[in-house]
Amino acid sequence: GAGVSQSPSNKVTEKGKDVELRCDPISGHTALYWYRQSLGQGLEFLIYFQGNSAPDKSGLPSDRFSAERTGGSVSTLTIQRTQQEDSAVYLCASSPPARETQYFGPGTRLLVL
Amino acid sequence: SQQGEEDPQALSIQEGENATMNCSYKTSINNLQWYRQNSGRGLVHLILIRSNEREKHSGRLRVTLDTSKKSSSLLITASRAADTASYFCATDKAAGNKLTFGGGTRVLVKP
Numbered sequence: 001g002a003g004v005s006q007s008p009s010n011k012v013t014e015k016g017k018d019v020e021l022r023c024d025p026i027s028g029h030t031a032l033y034w035y036r037q038s039l040g041q042g043l044e045f046l047i048y049f050q051g052n053s054a055p056d057k058s059g060l061p062s063d064r065f066s067a068e069r070t071g072g073s074v075s076t077l078t079i080q081r082t083q084q085e086d087s088a089v090y091l092c093a094s095s096p097p098a099r100e101t102q103y104f105g106p107g108t109r110l111l112v113l
Numbered sequence: 114s115q116q117g118e119e120d121p122q123a124l125s126i127q128e129g130e131n132a133t134m135n136c137s138y139k140t141s142i143n144n145l146q147w148y149r150q151n152s153g154r155g156l157v158h159l160i161l162i163r164s165n166e167r168e169k170h171s172g173r174l175r176v177t178l179d180t181s182k183k184s185s186s187l188l189i190t191a192s193r194a195a196d197t198a199s200y201f202c203a204t205d206k207a208a209g210n211k212l213t214f215g216g217g218t219r220v221l222v223k224p
Contacts, residue, residue: 004155035214043201043214045212048211091156100143100144102156102212103158104148104156105155106154107154
């Protein structure tokens with residue numbers, strides 16, 4: 001079946017602009033995660049959605065970052081007023097109910113000029 | 114912040130040799146997983162070992178876990194050029210929870 005998909009694959013933006021990154025999880029997966037991978041910080045957790053529960057936002061680095069998950073499926077990560085340090089690969093993952101394995105999408109490579 | 118530290122950071126071996134990498138973590142865990150990443154994009158799950166397990170095998174992969182030392186190792190036997198990738202350990206504190214990743218080991222398998 002289809003895996004986790006993310007769009008766009010690559011995004012180049014200018015400092016100060018807003019960007020939206022999209023994640024389509026595997027159908028039936030109740031948990032959805034966003035991570036960021038950058039040269040200096042490695043792989044970092046950003047935010048986690050589980051079913052209808054309130055999301056765990058503890059990894060969001062600033063209030064410029066926000067995420068939504070509509071209808072328990074698609075998720076959008078929004079970065080407002082982008083900064084150069086936001087340049088990274090943003091990875092989305094999903095997992096089925098009661099399972100720990102996470103299935104990752106190919107990521108969105110964001111470059112802020 | 115990084116929970117785990119991995120060593121070595123990079124490893125270069127010949128095809129057919131074994132590759133061993135280690136991961137250490139700082140806090141108690143529910144389970145520990147290993148993932149592979151090719152070309153800096155999506156991660157692929159390799160194997161999961163629970164906190165009450167000490168060793169696990171999957172094909173050419175062998176994982177050990179020592180909770181007293183807060184460490185794990187991943188052994189890839191009879192390596193192939195296709196095993197060239199970065200390998201990450203990841204831990205979680207509860208089932209279905211967020212993962213905390215180590216810094217990764219870059220493995221190069223030369224044909």
